[in-house]
Amino acid sequence: MAAPIQKNKITERVAVDPKTGEFQRKPSVFRDAISKAHGARFPPEKGRNQLYVSYACPWAHGTQIIREP
Numbered sequence: 001m002a003a004p005i006q007k008n009k010i011t012e013r014v015a016v017d018p019k020t021g022e023f024q025r026k027p028s029v030f031r032d033a034i035s036k037a038h039g040a041r042f043p044p045e046k047g048r049n050q051l052y053v054s055y056a057c058p059w060a061h062g063t064q065i066i067r068e069p
């Protein structure tokens with residue numbers, strides 16, 4: 001038995017560049033960083049921030065390596 005044709009393709013939900021076929025993502029709204037600069041929106045504070053990492057995420061491995069004492 002053949003698999004049913006999927007009508008809800010990702011290319012119908014995400015903009016695609018017609019020349020290159022690349023997905024066109026919207027700009028991220030999470031661009032503020034923790035900074036020591038004067039007047040920074042988020043100055044560093046001890047104990048304020050927590051990092052949650054999923055072992056199932058392949059990109060999280062680099063974060064775990066950097067945070068390892």
